[in-house]
Amino acid sequence: NAGVTQTPKFRILKIGQSMTLQCTQDMNHNYMYWYRQDPGMGLKLIYYSVGAGITDKGEVPNGYNVSRSTTEDFPLRLELAAPSQTSVYFCASSSRRQGLPIPNQPQHFGDGTRLSIL
Amino acid sequence: AQKITQTQPGMFVQEKEAVTLDCTYDTSDPSYGLFWYKQPSSGEMIFLIYQGSYDQQNATEGRYSLNFQKARKSANLVISASQLGDSAMYFCAMDTGRRALTFGSGTRLQVQP
Numbered sequence: 001n002a003g004v005t006q007t008p009k010f011r012i013l014k015i016g017q018s019m020t021l022q023c024t025q026d027m028n029h030n031y032m033y034w035y036r037q038d039p040g041m042g043l044k045l046i047y048y049s050v051g052a053g054i055t056d057k058g059e060v061p062n063g064y065n066v067s068r069s070t071t072e073d074f075p076l077r078l079e080l081a082a083p084s085q086t087s088v089y090f091c092a093s094s095s096r097r098q099g100l101p102i103p104n105q106p107q108h109f110g111d112g113t114r115l116s117i118l
Numbered sequence: 119a120q121k122i123t124q125t126q127p128g129m130f131v132q133e134k135e136a137v138t139l140d141c142t143y144d145t146s147d148p149s150y151g152l153f154w155y156k157q158p159s160s161g162e163m164i165f166l167i168y169q170g171s172y173d174q175q176n177a178t179e180g181r182y183s184l185n186f187q188k189a190r191k192s193a194n195l196v197i198s199a200s201q202l203g204d205s206a207m208y209f210c211a212m213d214t215g216r217r218a219l220t221f222g223s224g225t226r227l228q229v230q231p
Contacts, residue, residue, distance in 0.1 A: 033218050042122075042209055042221035043163075058218065090163060096215075103151045103213035104170055109163035 002026050006091050006110035013081040013117050021076040021113050023091030031094045032074040033107065034058075034066065036087040043090060049074055050096075081117045089113045120145045122210050122222035129227050131200045138185070139195040139225045141210035150214045152193040154184065157207040157224070166208075169193055200229045 007022045030051050035043035045058030049068040063085055065077040078085060092107040121144040131137040143152065154166040169177045169184045177184040185194040197204055205228050211219040
């Protein structure tokens with residue numbers, strides 16, 4: 001079972017460079033998320049998507065862009081890399097059922113991408 | 119706004135003993151889910167246990183149980199019979215259905231032989 005797959009696992013960028021972090025899931029989940037985790041901290045939401053063609057900002061969206069053209073894929077784009085974007089990036093997915101009063105589905109996480117901006 | 123507070127940056131426990139990791143939360147939403155995740159040194163996020171705000175009984179999953187006290191807004195994780203492999207970061211998180219999980223800052227648990 002592949003689950004949530006993130007590529008690459010590690011990357012070093014120079015300031016001002018751009019890159020795309022790839023994320024794909026094979027569980028047919030409607031919701032997908034991007035988080036970043038700074039050293040010694042919890043995860044903060046960057047962007048999320050409730051389905052193909054629908055995306056929305058999270059807590060820390062500045063400097064990032066996303067798209068969701070298919071159910072499976074949710075790439076994260078860094079346009080002008082800055083040292084403050086050095087972090088570990090996690091993609092996650094979950095299945096939310098409409099009409100349920102309480103969110104009860106855990107999010108499934110990829111293994112993360114460790115990104116350094118130098 | 120939603121907030122999760124984990125007040126224990128680090129905890130030590132002897133192997134085979136039980137340990138409680140604290141989590142308090144704040145939300146004005148009447149419906150929410152509380153989750154615990156484990157993050158070993160290898161970095162992946164592993165789902166451990168879930169508690170719904172309307173659940174009458176505390177959740178249990180093997181050696182993990184959740185001490186849910188709704189009036190106090192606490193959702194502490196209890197690990198029984200600690201093992202060396204339990205050494206990891208543990209995150210408490212809340213989902214109110216608005217957007218995504220709100221995470222606490224985590225507790226680093228070290229199990230000593």
